[in-house]
Amino acid sequence: MTIIERIGQLLTTIAPALPVYRENQSGGFKEPSFYVSTIGGRSEPELFGRQKRTHGYQVVYFPNLKKPNADMERMEQLLLNQFLTLPDFAHIRDRDFNRVDGTLTLDFNVVLWAAPVDNTPKQQKMKQIERVTNSDRSEN
Structure with a gap:
């Protein structure tokens, strides 16, 4: 499951009656609804090949047009x-709310630590050959 799918699930839990969109809608967005998009990311190297990855996202809330300010x-x-929190996954960090063009926007980050995966084949079997020698032989 992708991070955006997890965000959509959380929004559906918070507001079950509202649609959550990931793509722009040709006919426009139904109000009220949510639109989720990725807004960037960065990676910082850490010890042993690990990376601290910060993924930026934005949720746009399109309010009810009858009382948009109260709804926002x-x-x-x-x-x-x-x-x-994205359940059983990661905490939501750096939440920032704004009002833009009659919508409520929420910019935030999801921080993850990634470790390199070693997919090289490991030793499956080991063949051992034993030889016994007699080093105490006496020559007559």
């Missing part, structure tokens, strides 16, 4: 309280 305030509080 309600959703911001809901996300502040419940959008904290």
